Amino acid sequence: MTMTLARLDLDPFDEAFLADPYAHHGAIRDAGRVVWLDSIGAYGMAHYEDVRRALRDHETYCSARGVGLADFAKEEPFRPRSLLLEVDPPLHNRTRSMMNGIVSLKALKQFRPLWKEKAESLIDELVGRRRFDAVSDLGEVFPMMVFPDTIGLMDEGRELLLDYAAIVFNAFGPRNAVFEECNRGKEGAIDWVAQACKREYLKPGGWGMQVYEAADRGVCSHDEAERLVRSFLSAGVDTTVNGISHLVLALAEHPDEYAKLRANPRLAVKAFEESLRWDSTVQTFFRTTTREVEVAGTVIPEGAKVLLFLAAANRDPARWENPERFDLDRNASGHVGFGFGIHQCLGQMVARLEGELIATALAERAAAIRLAGPPLRRLNNTLHAIESLPVEVTPA
Ligand code: OVM
Numbered sequence: 001m002t003m004t005l006a007r008l009d010l011d012p013f014d015e016a017f018l019a020d021p022y023a024h025h026g027a028i029r030d031a032g033r034v035v036w037l038d039s040i041g042a043y044g045m046a047h048y049e050d051v052r053r054a055l056r057d058h059e060t061y062c063s064a065r066g067v068g069l070a071d072f073a074k075e076e077p078f079r080p081r082s083l084l085l086e087v088d089p090p091l092h093n094r095t096r097s098m099m100n101g102i103v104s105l106k107a108l109k110q111f112r113p114l115w116k117e118k119a120e121s122l123i124d125e126l127v128g129r130r131r132f133d134a135v136s137d138l139g140e141v142f143p144m145m146v147f148p149d150t151i152g153l154m155d156e157g158r159e160l161l162l163d164y165a166a167i168v169f170n171a172f173g174p175r176n177a178v179f180e181e182c183n184r185g186k187e188g189a190i191d192w193v194a195q196a197c198k199r200e201y202l203k204p205g206g207w208g209m210q211v212y213e214a215a216d217r218g219v220c221s222h223d224e225a226e227r228l229v230r231s232f233l234s235a236g237v238d239t240t241v242n243g244i245s246h247l248v249l250a251l252a253e254h255p256d257e258y259a260k261l262r263a264n265p266r267l268a269v270k271a272f273e274e275s276l277r278w279d280s281t282v283q284t285f286f287r288t289t290t291r292e293v294e295v296a297g298t299v300i301p302e303g304a305k306v307l308l309f310l311a312a313a314n315r316d317p318a319r320w321e322n323p324e325r326f327d328l329d330r331n332a333s334g335h336v337g338f339g340f341g342i343h344q345c346l347g348q349m350v351a352r353l354e355g356e357l358i359a360t361a362l363a364e365r366a367a368a369i370r371l372a373g374p375p376l377r378r379l380n381n382t383l384h385a386i387e388s389l390p391v392e393v394t395p396a
Contacts, residue, residue, distance in 0.1 A: 005032070005034065005035070005036050005298050006031035006032035006034075006035045006036065007035070007036045007038055008027070008028065008031055008035045008036065008037055008038065008044070009038050009039060010024060010027065010028070010037070010039065011037075011039035011040065012024070012028075012037060012039070012040070012044070012284070012307065012309075013039075013040065013173045013174050013176055013178070013381050014039070014176075015177075015178065015379060018178065018377075018379045018380065018381070019377050019379060020377075021283055021311060021312075021384065022311070022315065022324075025046055025309060025311070025312035025315060028044060028046040028309065028312060029046045029047055029312060029316065032296075032298070033045065033047055033050055033295055033296035033298065034050070034295045034296060034298040034300065037307065040069055040174060040305075040307070041305070042069065042286065042304070042305035042306065042307050043300055043304055043305065043306045043307065044306070044307040044308075044309065045295070045306060045307070045308055045309065046309040046312035046313065046316070047312075047313065047316055047318065048313040048314075048316035048318060048319035048320075048336075049318070049319070050295060050296070050313075051308045051309065051310060051312075051313035051336055051340075052313065052336060052340055054287060054306065054308055055287075055308065055336065055339060055340040055341045055343070056340060056341045057341075058088060058089070058341055058342050058343070059290065060289060060290055060291060060293050061287035061288070061289060061290075061306060062088050062287060062288050062289075062290050063085065063086055063087065063088055063092075063287065063288075063343060064081075064086060064087050064088040064288075065288035066081070066086055066286065066288065067085055067086060067172060067285045067286050067287065068171060068172030068173065068285075068286055068382075069172065069173060069174050069286060069305060069307075071288060071303070071305060072086070073288075073303070078171040079168075079171075079190075080227060082227070082230070082231050082234070083095045083220075083224055083227050083228055083231070084096060084099065084228070084231050084343075084346065085231065085235070085343065089342070092342060092343075093342075094219070094220065095220065095224070095228060096342070096346070098211075098214050098219045098220060098228075099211075099228060099231075099346055100346070101214070102207050102210045102211065102214070103207065103346055103347060103349065103350065105349060107207075108349050108350065108353055111146070111150065111353070112353065112357075114146075115146050115353065115354070115357055116357050116361075118142070118145050118146060119142060119354075119357035119358050119360075119361045120361045122138070122141060122142055122145065122361075123138075123358070123361035123362055123365050123366075124361075124365065126138060126393070127362075127365045127366050127393050127395050127396075128395070130392060130393060130394075130395070131372055131390065131391070131392050131393075132390075132391060132393075133388055133389060133390055133391075134245055134248040134249070134252075134386075134389035134390075134391050135241075135245045135386050135387060135388050135389045136388065138244065138245070138248065138358070139241045139242065139244040139245030139248070139386070139389070140162065140241050140245075142244060142354060142358060143236075143237055143240040143241050143244065143354060144158065144159075144161070144237070146354065147236050147237060147240070147350070148161065149206070150206060150207055150350075151202075151206050151207050151208045151229070151232050151233070151236075152202045152203035152204070152205060152206020152207065152208045152209055153196050153201075153202070153203070153206070153208065153233075154196055154201045154202070154203070157192045157196070160188065160189040160192045160193070161189075161193070161233060161237045162237060162238060162241065163186050163188075163189035164186075164189040164190065164192070164193045164233065164234070165233075165234060165235075165237050165238030165239075166182050166238060166378075166380060166383075166385075167182055167183055167186055167189065167190065168234045169238060169282075169380050169381065169382040169383045170182045170183070170380055170381045170382065171381075172284075172285070172286070172381060172382045173381025173382060174381070176381070178379045178380065178381055179381060182380070193230065193233050193234075194230075196229075196233065197226045197227075197229040197230045197233065198226060199212045199222070199225075199226075202229070207232060208229045208232065211225045211228050211229050212225045212229075231346075232347075235345075235346070235347060236347050236350065238281075238383060238385070239281050239282065239347070239351065239383070240347075240350070240351050240354050240355075242281040242383055242384065242385045242386060243272070243275070243276060243281050243351055243354075243355060244354060244355060244358055245385075245386045245389055246275050246276075246278075246279040246281065246384070246386070247271065247272055247275040247355055247358065247359060248358075248362075248369070248389060248391060249275075249279065249375060249386065249389055250271075250274070250275040250278055250279065250326040251271070251275075251359075251362070251369055252369050252370055252371050252389075252391050253326070253371070254325075254326045255368065255370070257271070257326055257327065257328045258363075258368070258369060260328045260329075261328065261359065261363045262363050262367070262396075265359075265360045265363040265364055267328050267359075267363075268355075268356045268357075268359035268360040268363065269352065269355075269356045269359075270328055270332070271328055271355075271359045272351075272352060272355030272356055272359055273332045273333070273335070273352070274326060274327065274328060274330060274332040275326065275355070276314075276332070276335060276337035276338070277314045277315075277320070277330075277332040277335035277337055278314070278315075278325075278326040279311070279384060280310055280311035280314050280335075280336075280337040280384065281337070281383055281384060281385075282310060282311075282337065282339075282382060282383060283309070283310060283311040283382060283383065283384050284307055284308060284309055284310060284311070284382060285307075285308055285310065285339070285382070286305050286306060286307050286308070287305075287306050287308060288303065288304065288305055288306070289301070289302055289303060289304045289306060290302065310336045310337060310339070311337075311384065313336050314335045314336060314337055319334075338351075362393075364396065365395065365396055366393040366394060366395065366396060367393075367394040367395065367396045368393065368394040369391055369392070369393045369394075370391065370392055370393075371389075371390065371391060371392075372390040372391055372392040373388075373390035375388065375389045375390075376388040376389075
């Protein structure tokens with residue numbers, strides 16, 4: 001049985017959509033299991049089961065043709081392809097297992113005491129001020145206190161990491177005004193990252209140098225090592241910056257849930273996980289079909305771009321009860337905010353540790369937290385990002 005394919009003329013990269021994607025996900029899900037998005041010439045899926053199935057089936061839904069709108073089989077990639085994100089097995093197996101050896105539980109265990117101290121002193125200071133901006137004073141600050149040192153980056157120019165990440169995540173979408181404006185005058189960030197990834201600029205002992213040491217052992221080439229260090233810098237900053245900002249947004253907008261966290265700070269891990277389900281920093285990724293595939297009666301041809309709405313899957317009412325509610329009693333595991341399958345987030349343990357430490361430190365120090373003004377969005381073609389989030393806290 002073949003069904004007529006639902007054609008949607010909504011543009012998932014226009015400014016109204018990017019400003020409030022959740023207002024539009026229902027229309028996509030309701031239109032069908034698979035939709036054709038005329039605005040970008042790609043298919044889309046927004047149901048939890050379909051998104052998960054596509055992510056798991058990396059043979060049919062490949063990454064090597066790019067995980068953005070551009071098809072690398074037809075267009076030059078925006079930058080030399082990522083050796084993790086934009087490759088398929090068998091190359092992916094080699095680079096991923098090498099990187100798994102560096103981003104390990106053992107390594108993180110060793111960082112925990114220092115990161116905890118840093119989270120506590122930052123939150124002490126912010127709670128003392130009573131009013132602060134959860135983006136510019138916290139979300140953008142804490143990851144920068146821990147992550148660049150973990151990589152062993154050179155000190156000068158680190159602030160350019162945020163500009164760079166915004167460019168990379170915008171580049172997965174179309175060449176719209178959001179992309180163009182973000183890139184304007186930012187050549188410096190791209191040049192800085194290119195330099196910071198080179199061996200001679202990395203400090204000994206960090207994850208960056210460890211990638212080169214793996215290359216010394218013959219696991220990959222030194223050119224590949226340089227590009228793998230770039231993955232750390234691309235994926236490790238803006239994601240956690242916005243993840244922490246959304247965590248605070250979730251807590252400020254749900255005082256009952258914050259009270260639960262206060263009563264039991266061990267819920268910090270759950271709070272961060274549920275905040276990722278509730279508002280997923282990485283909203284979408286594309287895949288490209290390697291063969292004709294049928295989904296719920298719709299035939300998708302080979303070589304098609306398919307936009308997977310991770311954030312919509314994370315609020316699919318068929319999978320989640322009261323999906324719009326940030327709820328600490330919910331089991332959020334199974335959310336696809338970190339993706340799913342072989343490409344599932346390499347840095348998820350880093351993100352979780354950062355989120356847990358901030359949530360714990362807040363719960364121990366602030367009796368209440370509330371919005372002190374409307375949150376301001378920062379538009380990005382892939383990330384749900386916040387520009388400003390004024391909050392007020394009552395010291396415990
Ligand atoms: C990479 C990369 C870049 C952006 C995101 C990402 C979410 C990875 O260069 O490997 O994963």
